Amino acid sequence: MTSKAANLHYLRENATGDIWIQSQWNTRPENITNGAQDGSGWWAPQWAPDGQHIAMLSTRGGNVFLWLWNARARELQQLSHRAIDLETIPPVFLWLDNEHLLYPALPEDEQPSLMNVMLQTSQIATHEWSKMAKGLEPSVSVLDSGIPVDMSKRPHGQLRVLDILTGEEKALVEASVVEWHVAPQGGAVAYPLLTRVYAGSMAKSDPPSSERISYGSPLNMQIPAAKGYAVLMPSMPLGGPEGTTDDPMLRLPDGVLPAIDKVIELGYADPKRLFLMGQSFGGFSTYGLVTQTRRFTAAVALAGPSDLISLYGQFDARLRYSDYPQEDFFHFQVEESGQTRMGSPPWKDLGRWLRNSPIFYVDRVDTPLMIMQGDLDYVAMQQGEEFFNSLYRQGKRARFVRYWGEGHVLDSPANIRDMWQRIFDWFDEFSPKAEASR
Numbered sequence: 001m002t003s004k005a006a007n008l009h010y011l012r013e014n015a016t017g018d019i020w021i022q023s024q025w026n027t028r029p030e031n032i033t034n035g036a037q038d039g040s041g042w043w044a045p046q047w048a049p050d051g052q053h054i055a056m057l058s059t060r061g062g063n064v065f066l067w068l069w070n071a072r073a074r075e076l077q078q079l080s081h082r083a084i085d086l087e088t089i090p091p092v093f094l095w096l097d098n099e100h101l102l103y104p105a106l107p108e109d110e111q112p113s114l115m116n117v118m119l120q121t122s123q124i125a126t127h128e129w130s131k132m133a134k135g136l137e138p139s140v141s142v143l144d145s146g147i148p149v150d151m152s153k154r155p156h157g158q159l160r161v162l163d164i165l166t167g168e169e170k171a172l173v174e175a176s177v178v179e180w181h182v183a184p185q186g187g188a189v190a191y192p193l194l195t196r197v198y199a200g201s202m203a204k205s206d207p208p209s210s211e212r213i214s215y216g217s218p219l220n221m222q223i224p225a226a227k228g229y230a231v232l233m234p235s236m237p238l239g240g241p242e243g244t245t246d247d248p249m250l251r252l253p254d255g256v257l258p259a260i261d262k263v264i265e266l267g268y269a270d271p272k273r274l275f276l277m278g279q280s281f282g283g284f285s286t287y288g289l290v291t292q293t294r295r296f297t298a299a300v301a302l303a304g305p306s307d308l309i310s311l312y313g314q315f316d317a318r319l320r321y322s323d324y325p326q327e328d329f330f331h332f333q334v335e336e337s338g339q340t341r342m343g344s345p346p347w348k349d350l351g352r353w354l355r356n357s358p359i360f361y362v363d364r365v366d367t368p369l370m371i372m373q374g375d376l377d378y379v380a381m382q383q384g385e386e387f388f389n390s391l392y393r394q395g396k397r398a399r400f401v402r403y404w405g406e407g408h409v410l411d412s413p414a415n416i417r418d419m420w421q422r423i424f425d426w427f428d429e430f431s432p433k434a435e436a437s438r
Contacts, residue, residue: 017041019056019069032069033058033076042067050098053164057084057092064112066093066103068164079164080105085157086112101162102172110157125375125404131412132405138418139404143388146368146397191230192431193269195296196221197256197289198282199248200339203235218409218416219279219302227424229275230268234259236285238341245343249288249356256289272297272432276367277423279303280379280408281339287358287387290367298368298430300423303379303408306387307359308335309346314380318407330378362390368397370426372419374406399426 019042022029033042033056040060047054054069066080084092085104093103106112132139158171211233213222221231236255239246263269276299278286283304290299305311312335319325335342346353354360369391373384384400391398401422403415410416 017043019043019045019054021054032074035060044092046093046095048095048098052098055079055093055095055101055164059115064115066101066162079162079167080160080169082106082108082160083111086115096161099163099165101164103160103162104157105160105171106157128404130405132403132415133412135412135414138414139406139412140415140418141402141404142422143392143400143402145388145392145399146395190270191228191268192273192275192427193232193260193263194221194224194229194275194277194427195232195234195256195260196282197234197236197252197276197278197285198280199236199252199285199288200238200242200281201233201236203233208233218411218419223420224424230263232259232263232269240341242339242341243337244341245352246341247352247356248339248341249284249358252285252288253292257293257295260295275299275427277302281305283379284340284358286369288356290369291358291361291364294366296367297432298370298427300370300372300426301384301387302372303374303377304383305340305379306357306383308340308342308357309353310386311335311380311383312346312353314382316378317376317380318378359386359390362387363394365391365396368426368430370399370401370422372401372403372422374403374408374410376405376407378408 018031018033018035020029020031032054033040035042035058038060040058042056042058042060045054045056052071054071056067056069057064058067060067061078063083064086065078066084067076068079069076079101080103082105085106086092093101096102128139131137160169160171162169211221213220221233225231234255236252238244238248238251260269260274264271274296276286276289276296278284278300279302281304283301284306285304286299286301287304287306290296312331314331315325316328316330319328332345334340336344340356342352342356343349369387371384371388373379373381375381381402384402388398388400401419403410403412403419406412406415410419
């Protein structure tokens with residue numbers, strides 16, 4: 001197995017693999033590695049040009065090393081004492097002649113990144129979930145896009161030549177491994193404007209109870225108001241009540257942009273400091289808006305769907321390890337006849353599902369976007385992954401903040417504090433005032 005795909009999944013396909021040889025078609029094959037004796041895996045065999053040796057990879061010894069089988073002596077020996085970098089384009093190692101091998105080596109005591117991930121995921125997840133449950137420390141991970149990567153902070157490996165007869169090695173290259181508004185006190189001053197969106201929401205004559213200062217929500221918009229933002233919650237009508245078939249993403253600008261214009265006209269908002277955020281269907285609204293307008297200085301999408309098609313078939317993360325996760329029809333109901341208003345399954349009206357999924361317009365995004373999501377969210381965290389990775393692929397400015405052990409709405413006090421601080425820092429980074437002071 002020498003393909004990159006095989007190497008990247010070696011712990012699955014090759015964790016117990018062995019190398020067998022057969023001298024002739026009618027003779028019994030011989031197992032030359034016997035990985036079963038210690039649970040090691042063996043793969044990627046390559047004969048030397050003269051047919052006297054086979055070089056191969058193995059997990060024997062607790063890491064991925066280069067090993068050699070001598071056909072004449074019929075013996076195995078470990079060649080490398082530094083682990084192999086499996087991110088290399090195949091072949092992972094190369095015979096230069098009958099006595100020399102070229103291979104990419106990781107730094108001393110490093111393991112291949114995927115080996116680390118697959119061995120440590122359960123340990124990391126349970127550790128972070130425990131932190132979230134206690135609520136004293138943030139259980140957060142942050143990824144960035146659109147900014148230069150400081151490769152000096154990454155582990156540095158080497159391209160090395162190894163002499164199989166003497167065991168001597170030489171490094172050739174060292175390189176990196178690849179319409180209600182809440183305003184602060186002070187009257188009609190042009191404040192930075194934070195627009196909180198949620199498609200289908202409609203303002204009433206009284207302020208929503210969820211925005212009273214006494215309301216115990218981690219997303220209470222009195223928090224940014226206290227920080228100095230004017231907060232706008234515009235009416236965002238859709239084409240009829242839930243159960244109506246509609247194109248909700250295409251209607252998003254209709255309620256939002258005129259409301260922003262009016263707040264600017266009234267003198268409350270600074271037109272150069274217009275920020276956007278939304279959670280859940282508001283996260284969907286945020287994704288959809290940044291694909292249709294460049295009006296906003298920066299945006300934050302929390303726990304929102306970006307790809308209605310993939311979300312339709314994804315399990316609720318909280319039910320994934322249960323016996324009957326497929327019996328939860330929540331996404332079917334919400335997307336077909338609920339707030340998403342698709343009217344039918346994707347295979348019945350694919351065009352509607354495509355034109356209402358922000359992911360398919362991600363190439364139009366120019367607004368710096370921070371995505372925030374918990375790994376136990378019933379709106380699968382893969383929704384944020386899809387949008388972030390698509391922005392990352394284009395080199396566009398984005399940040400993906402993942403909260404371990406959190407669901408659809410953050411629960412840990414430490415994570416809630418961390419969330420708001422990151423939101424304010426994100427907006428500050430792109431505000432013209434911040435830009436001018438740098």
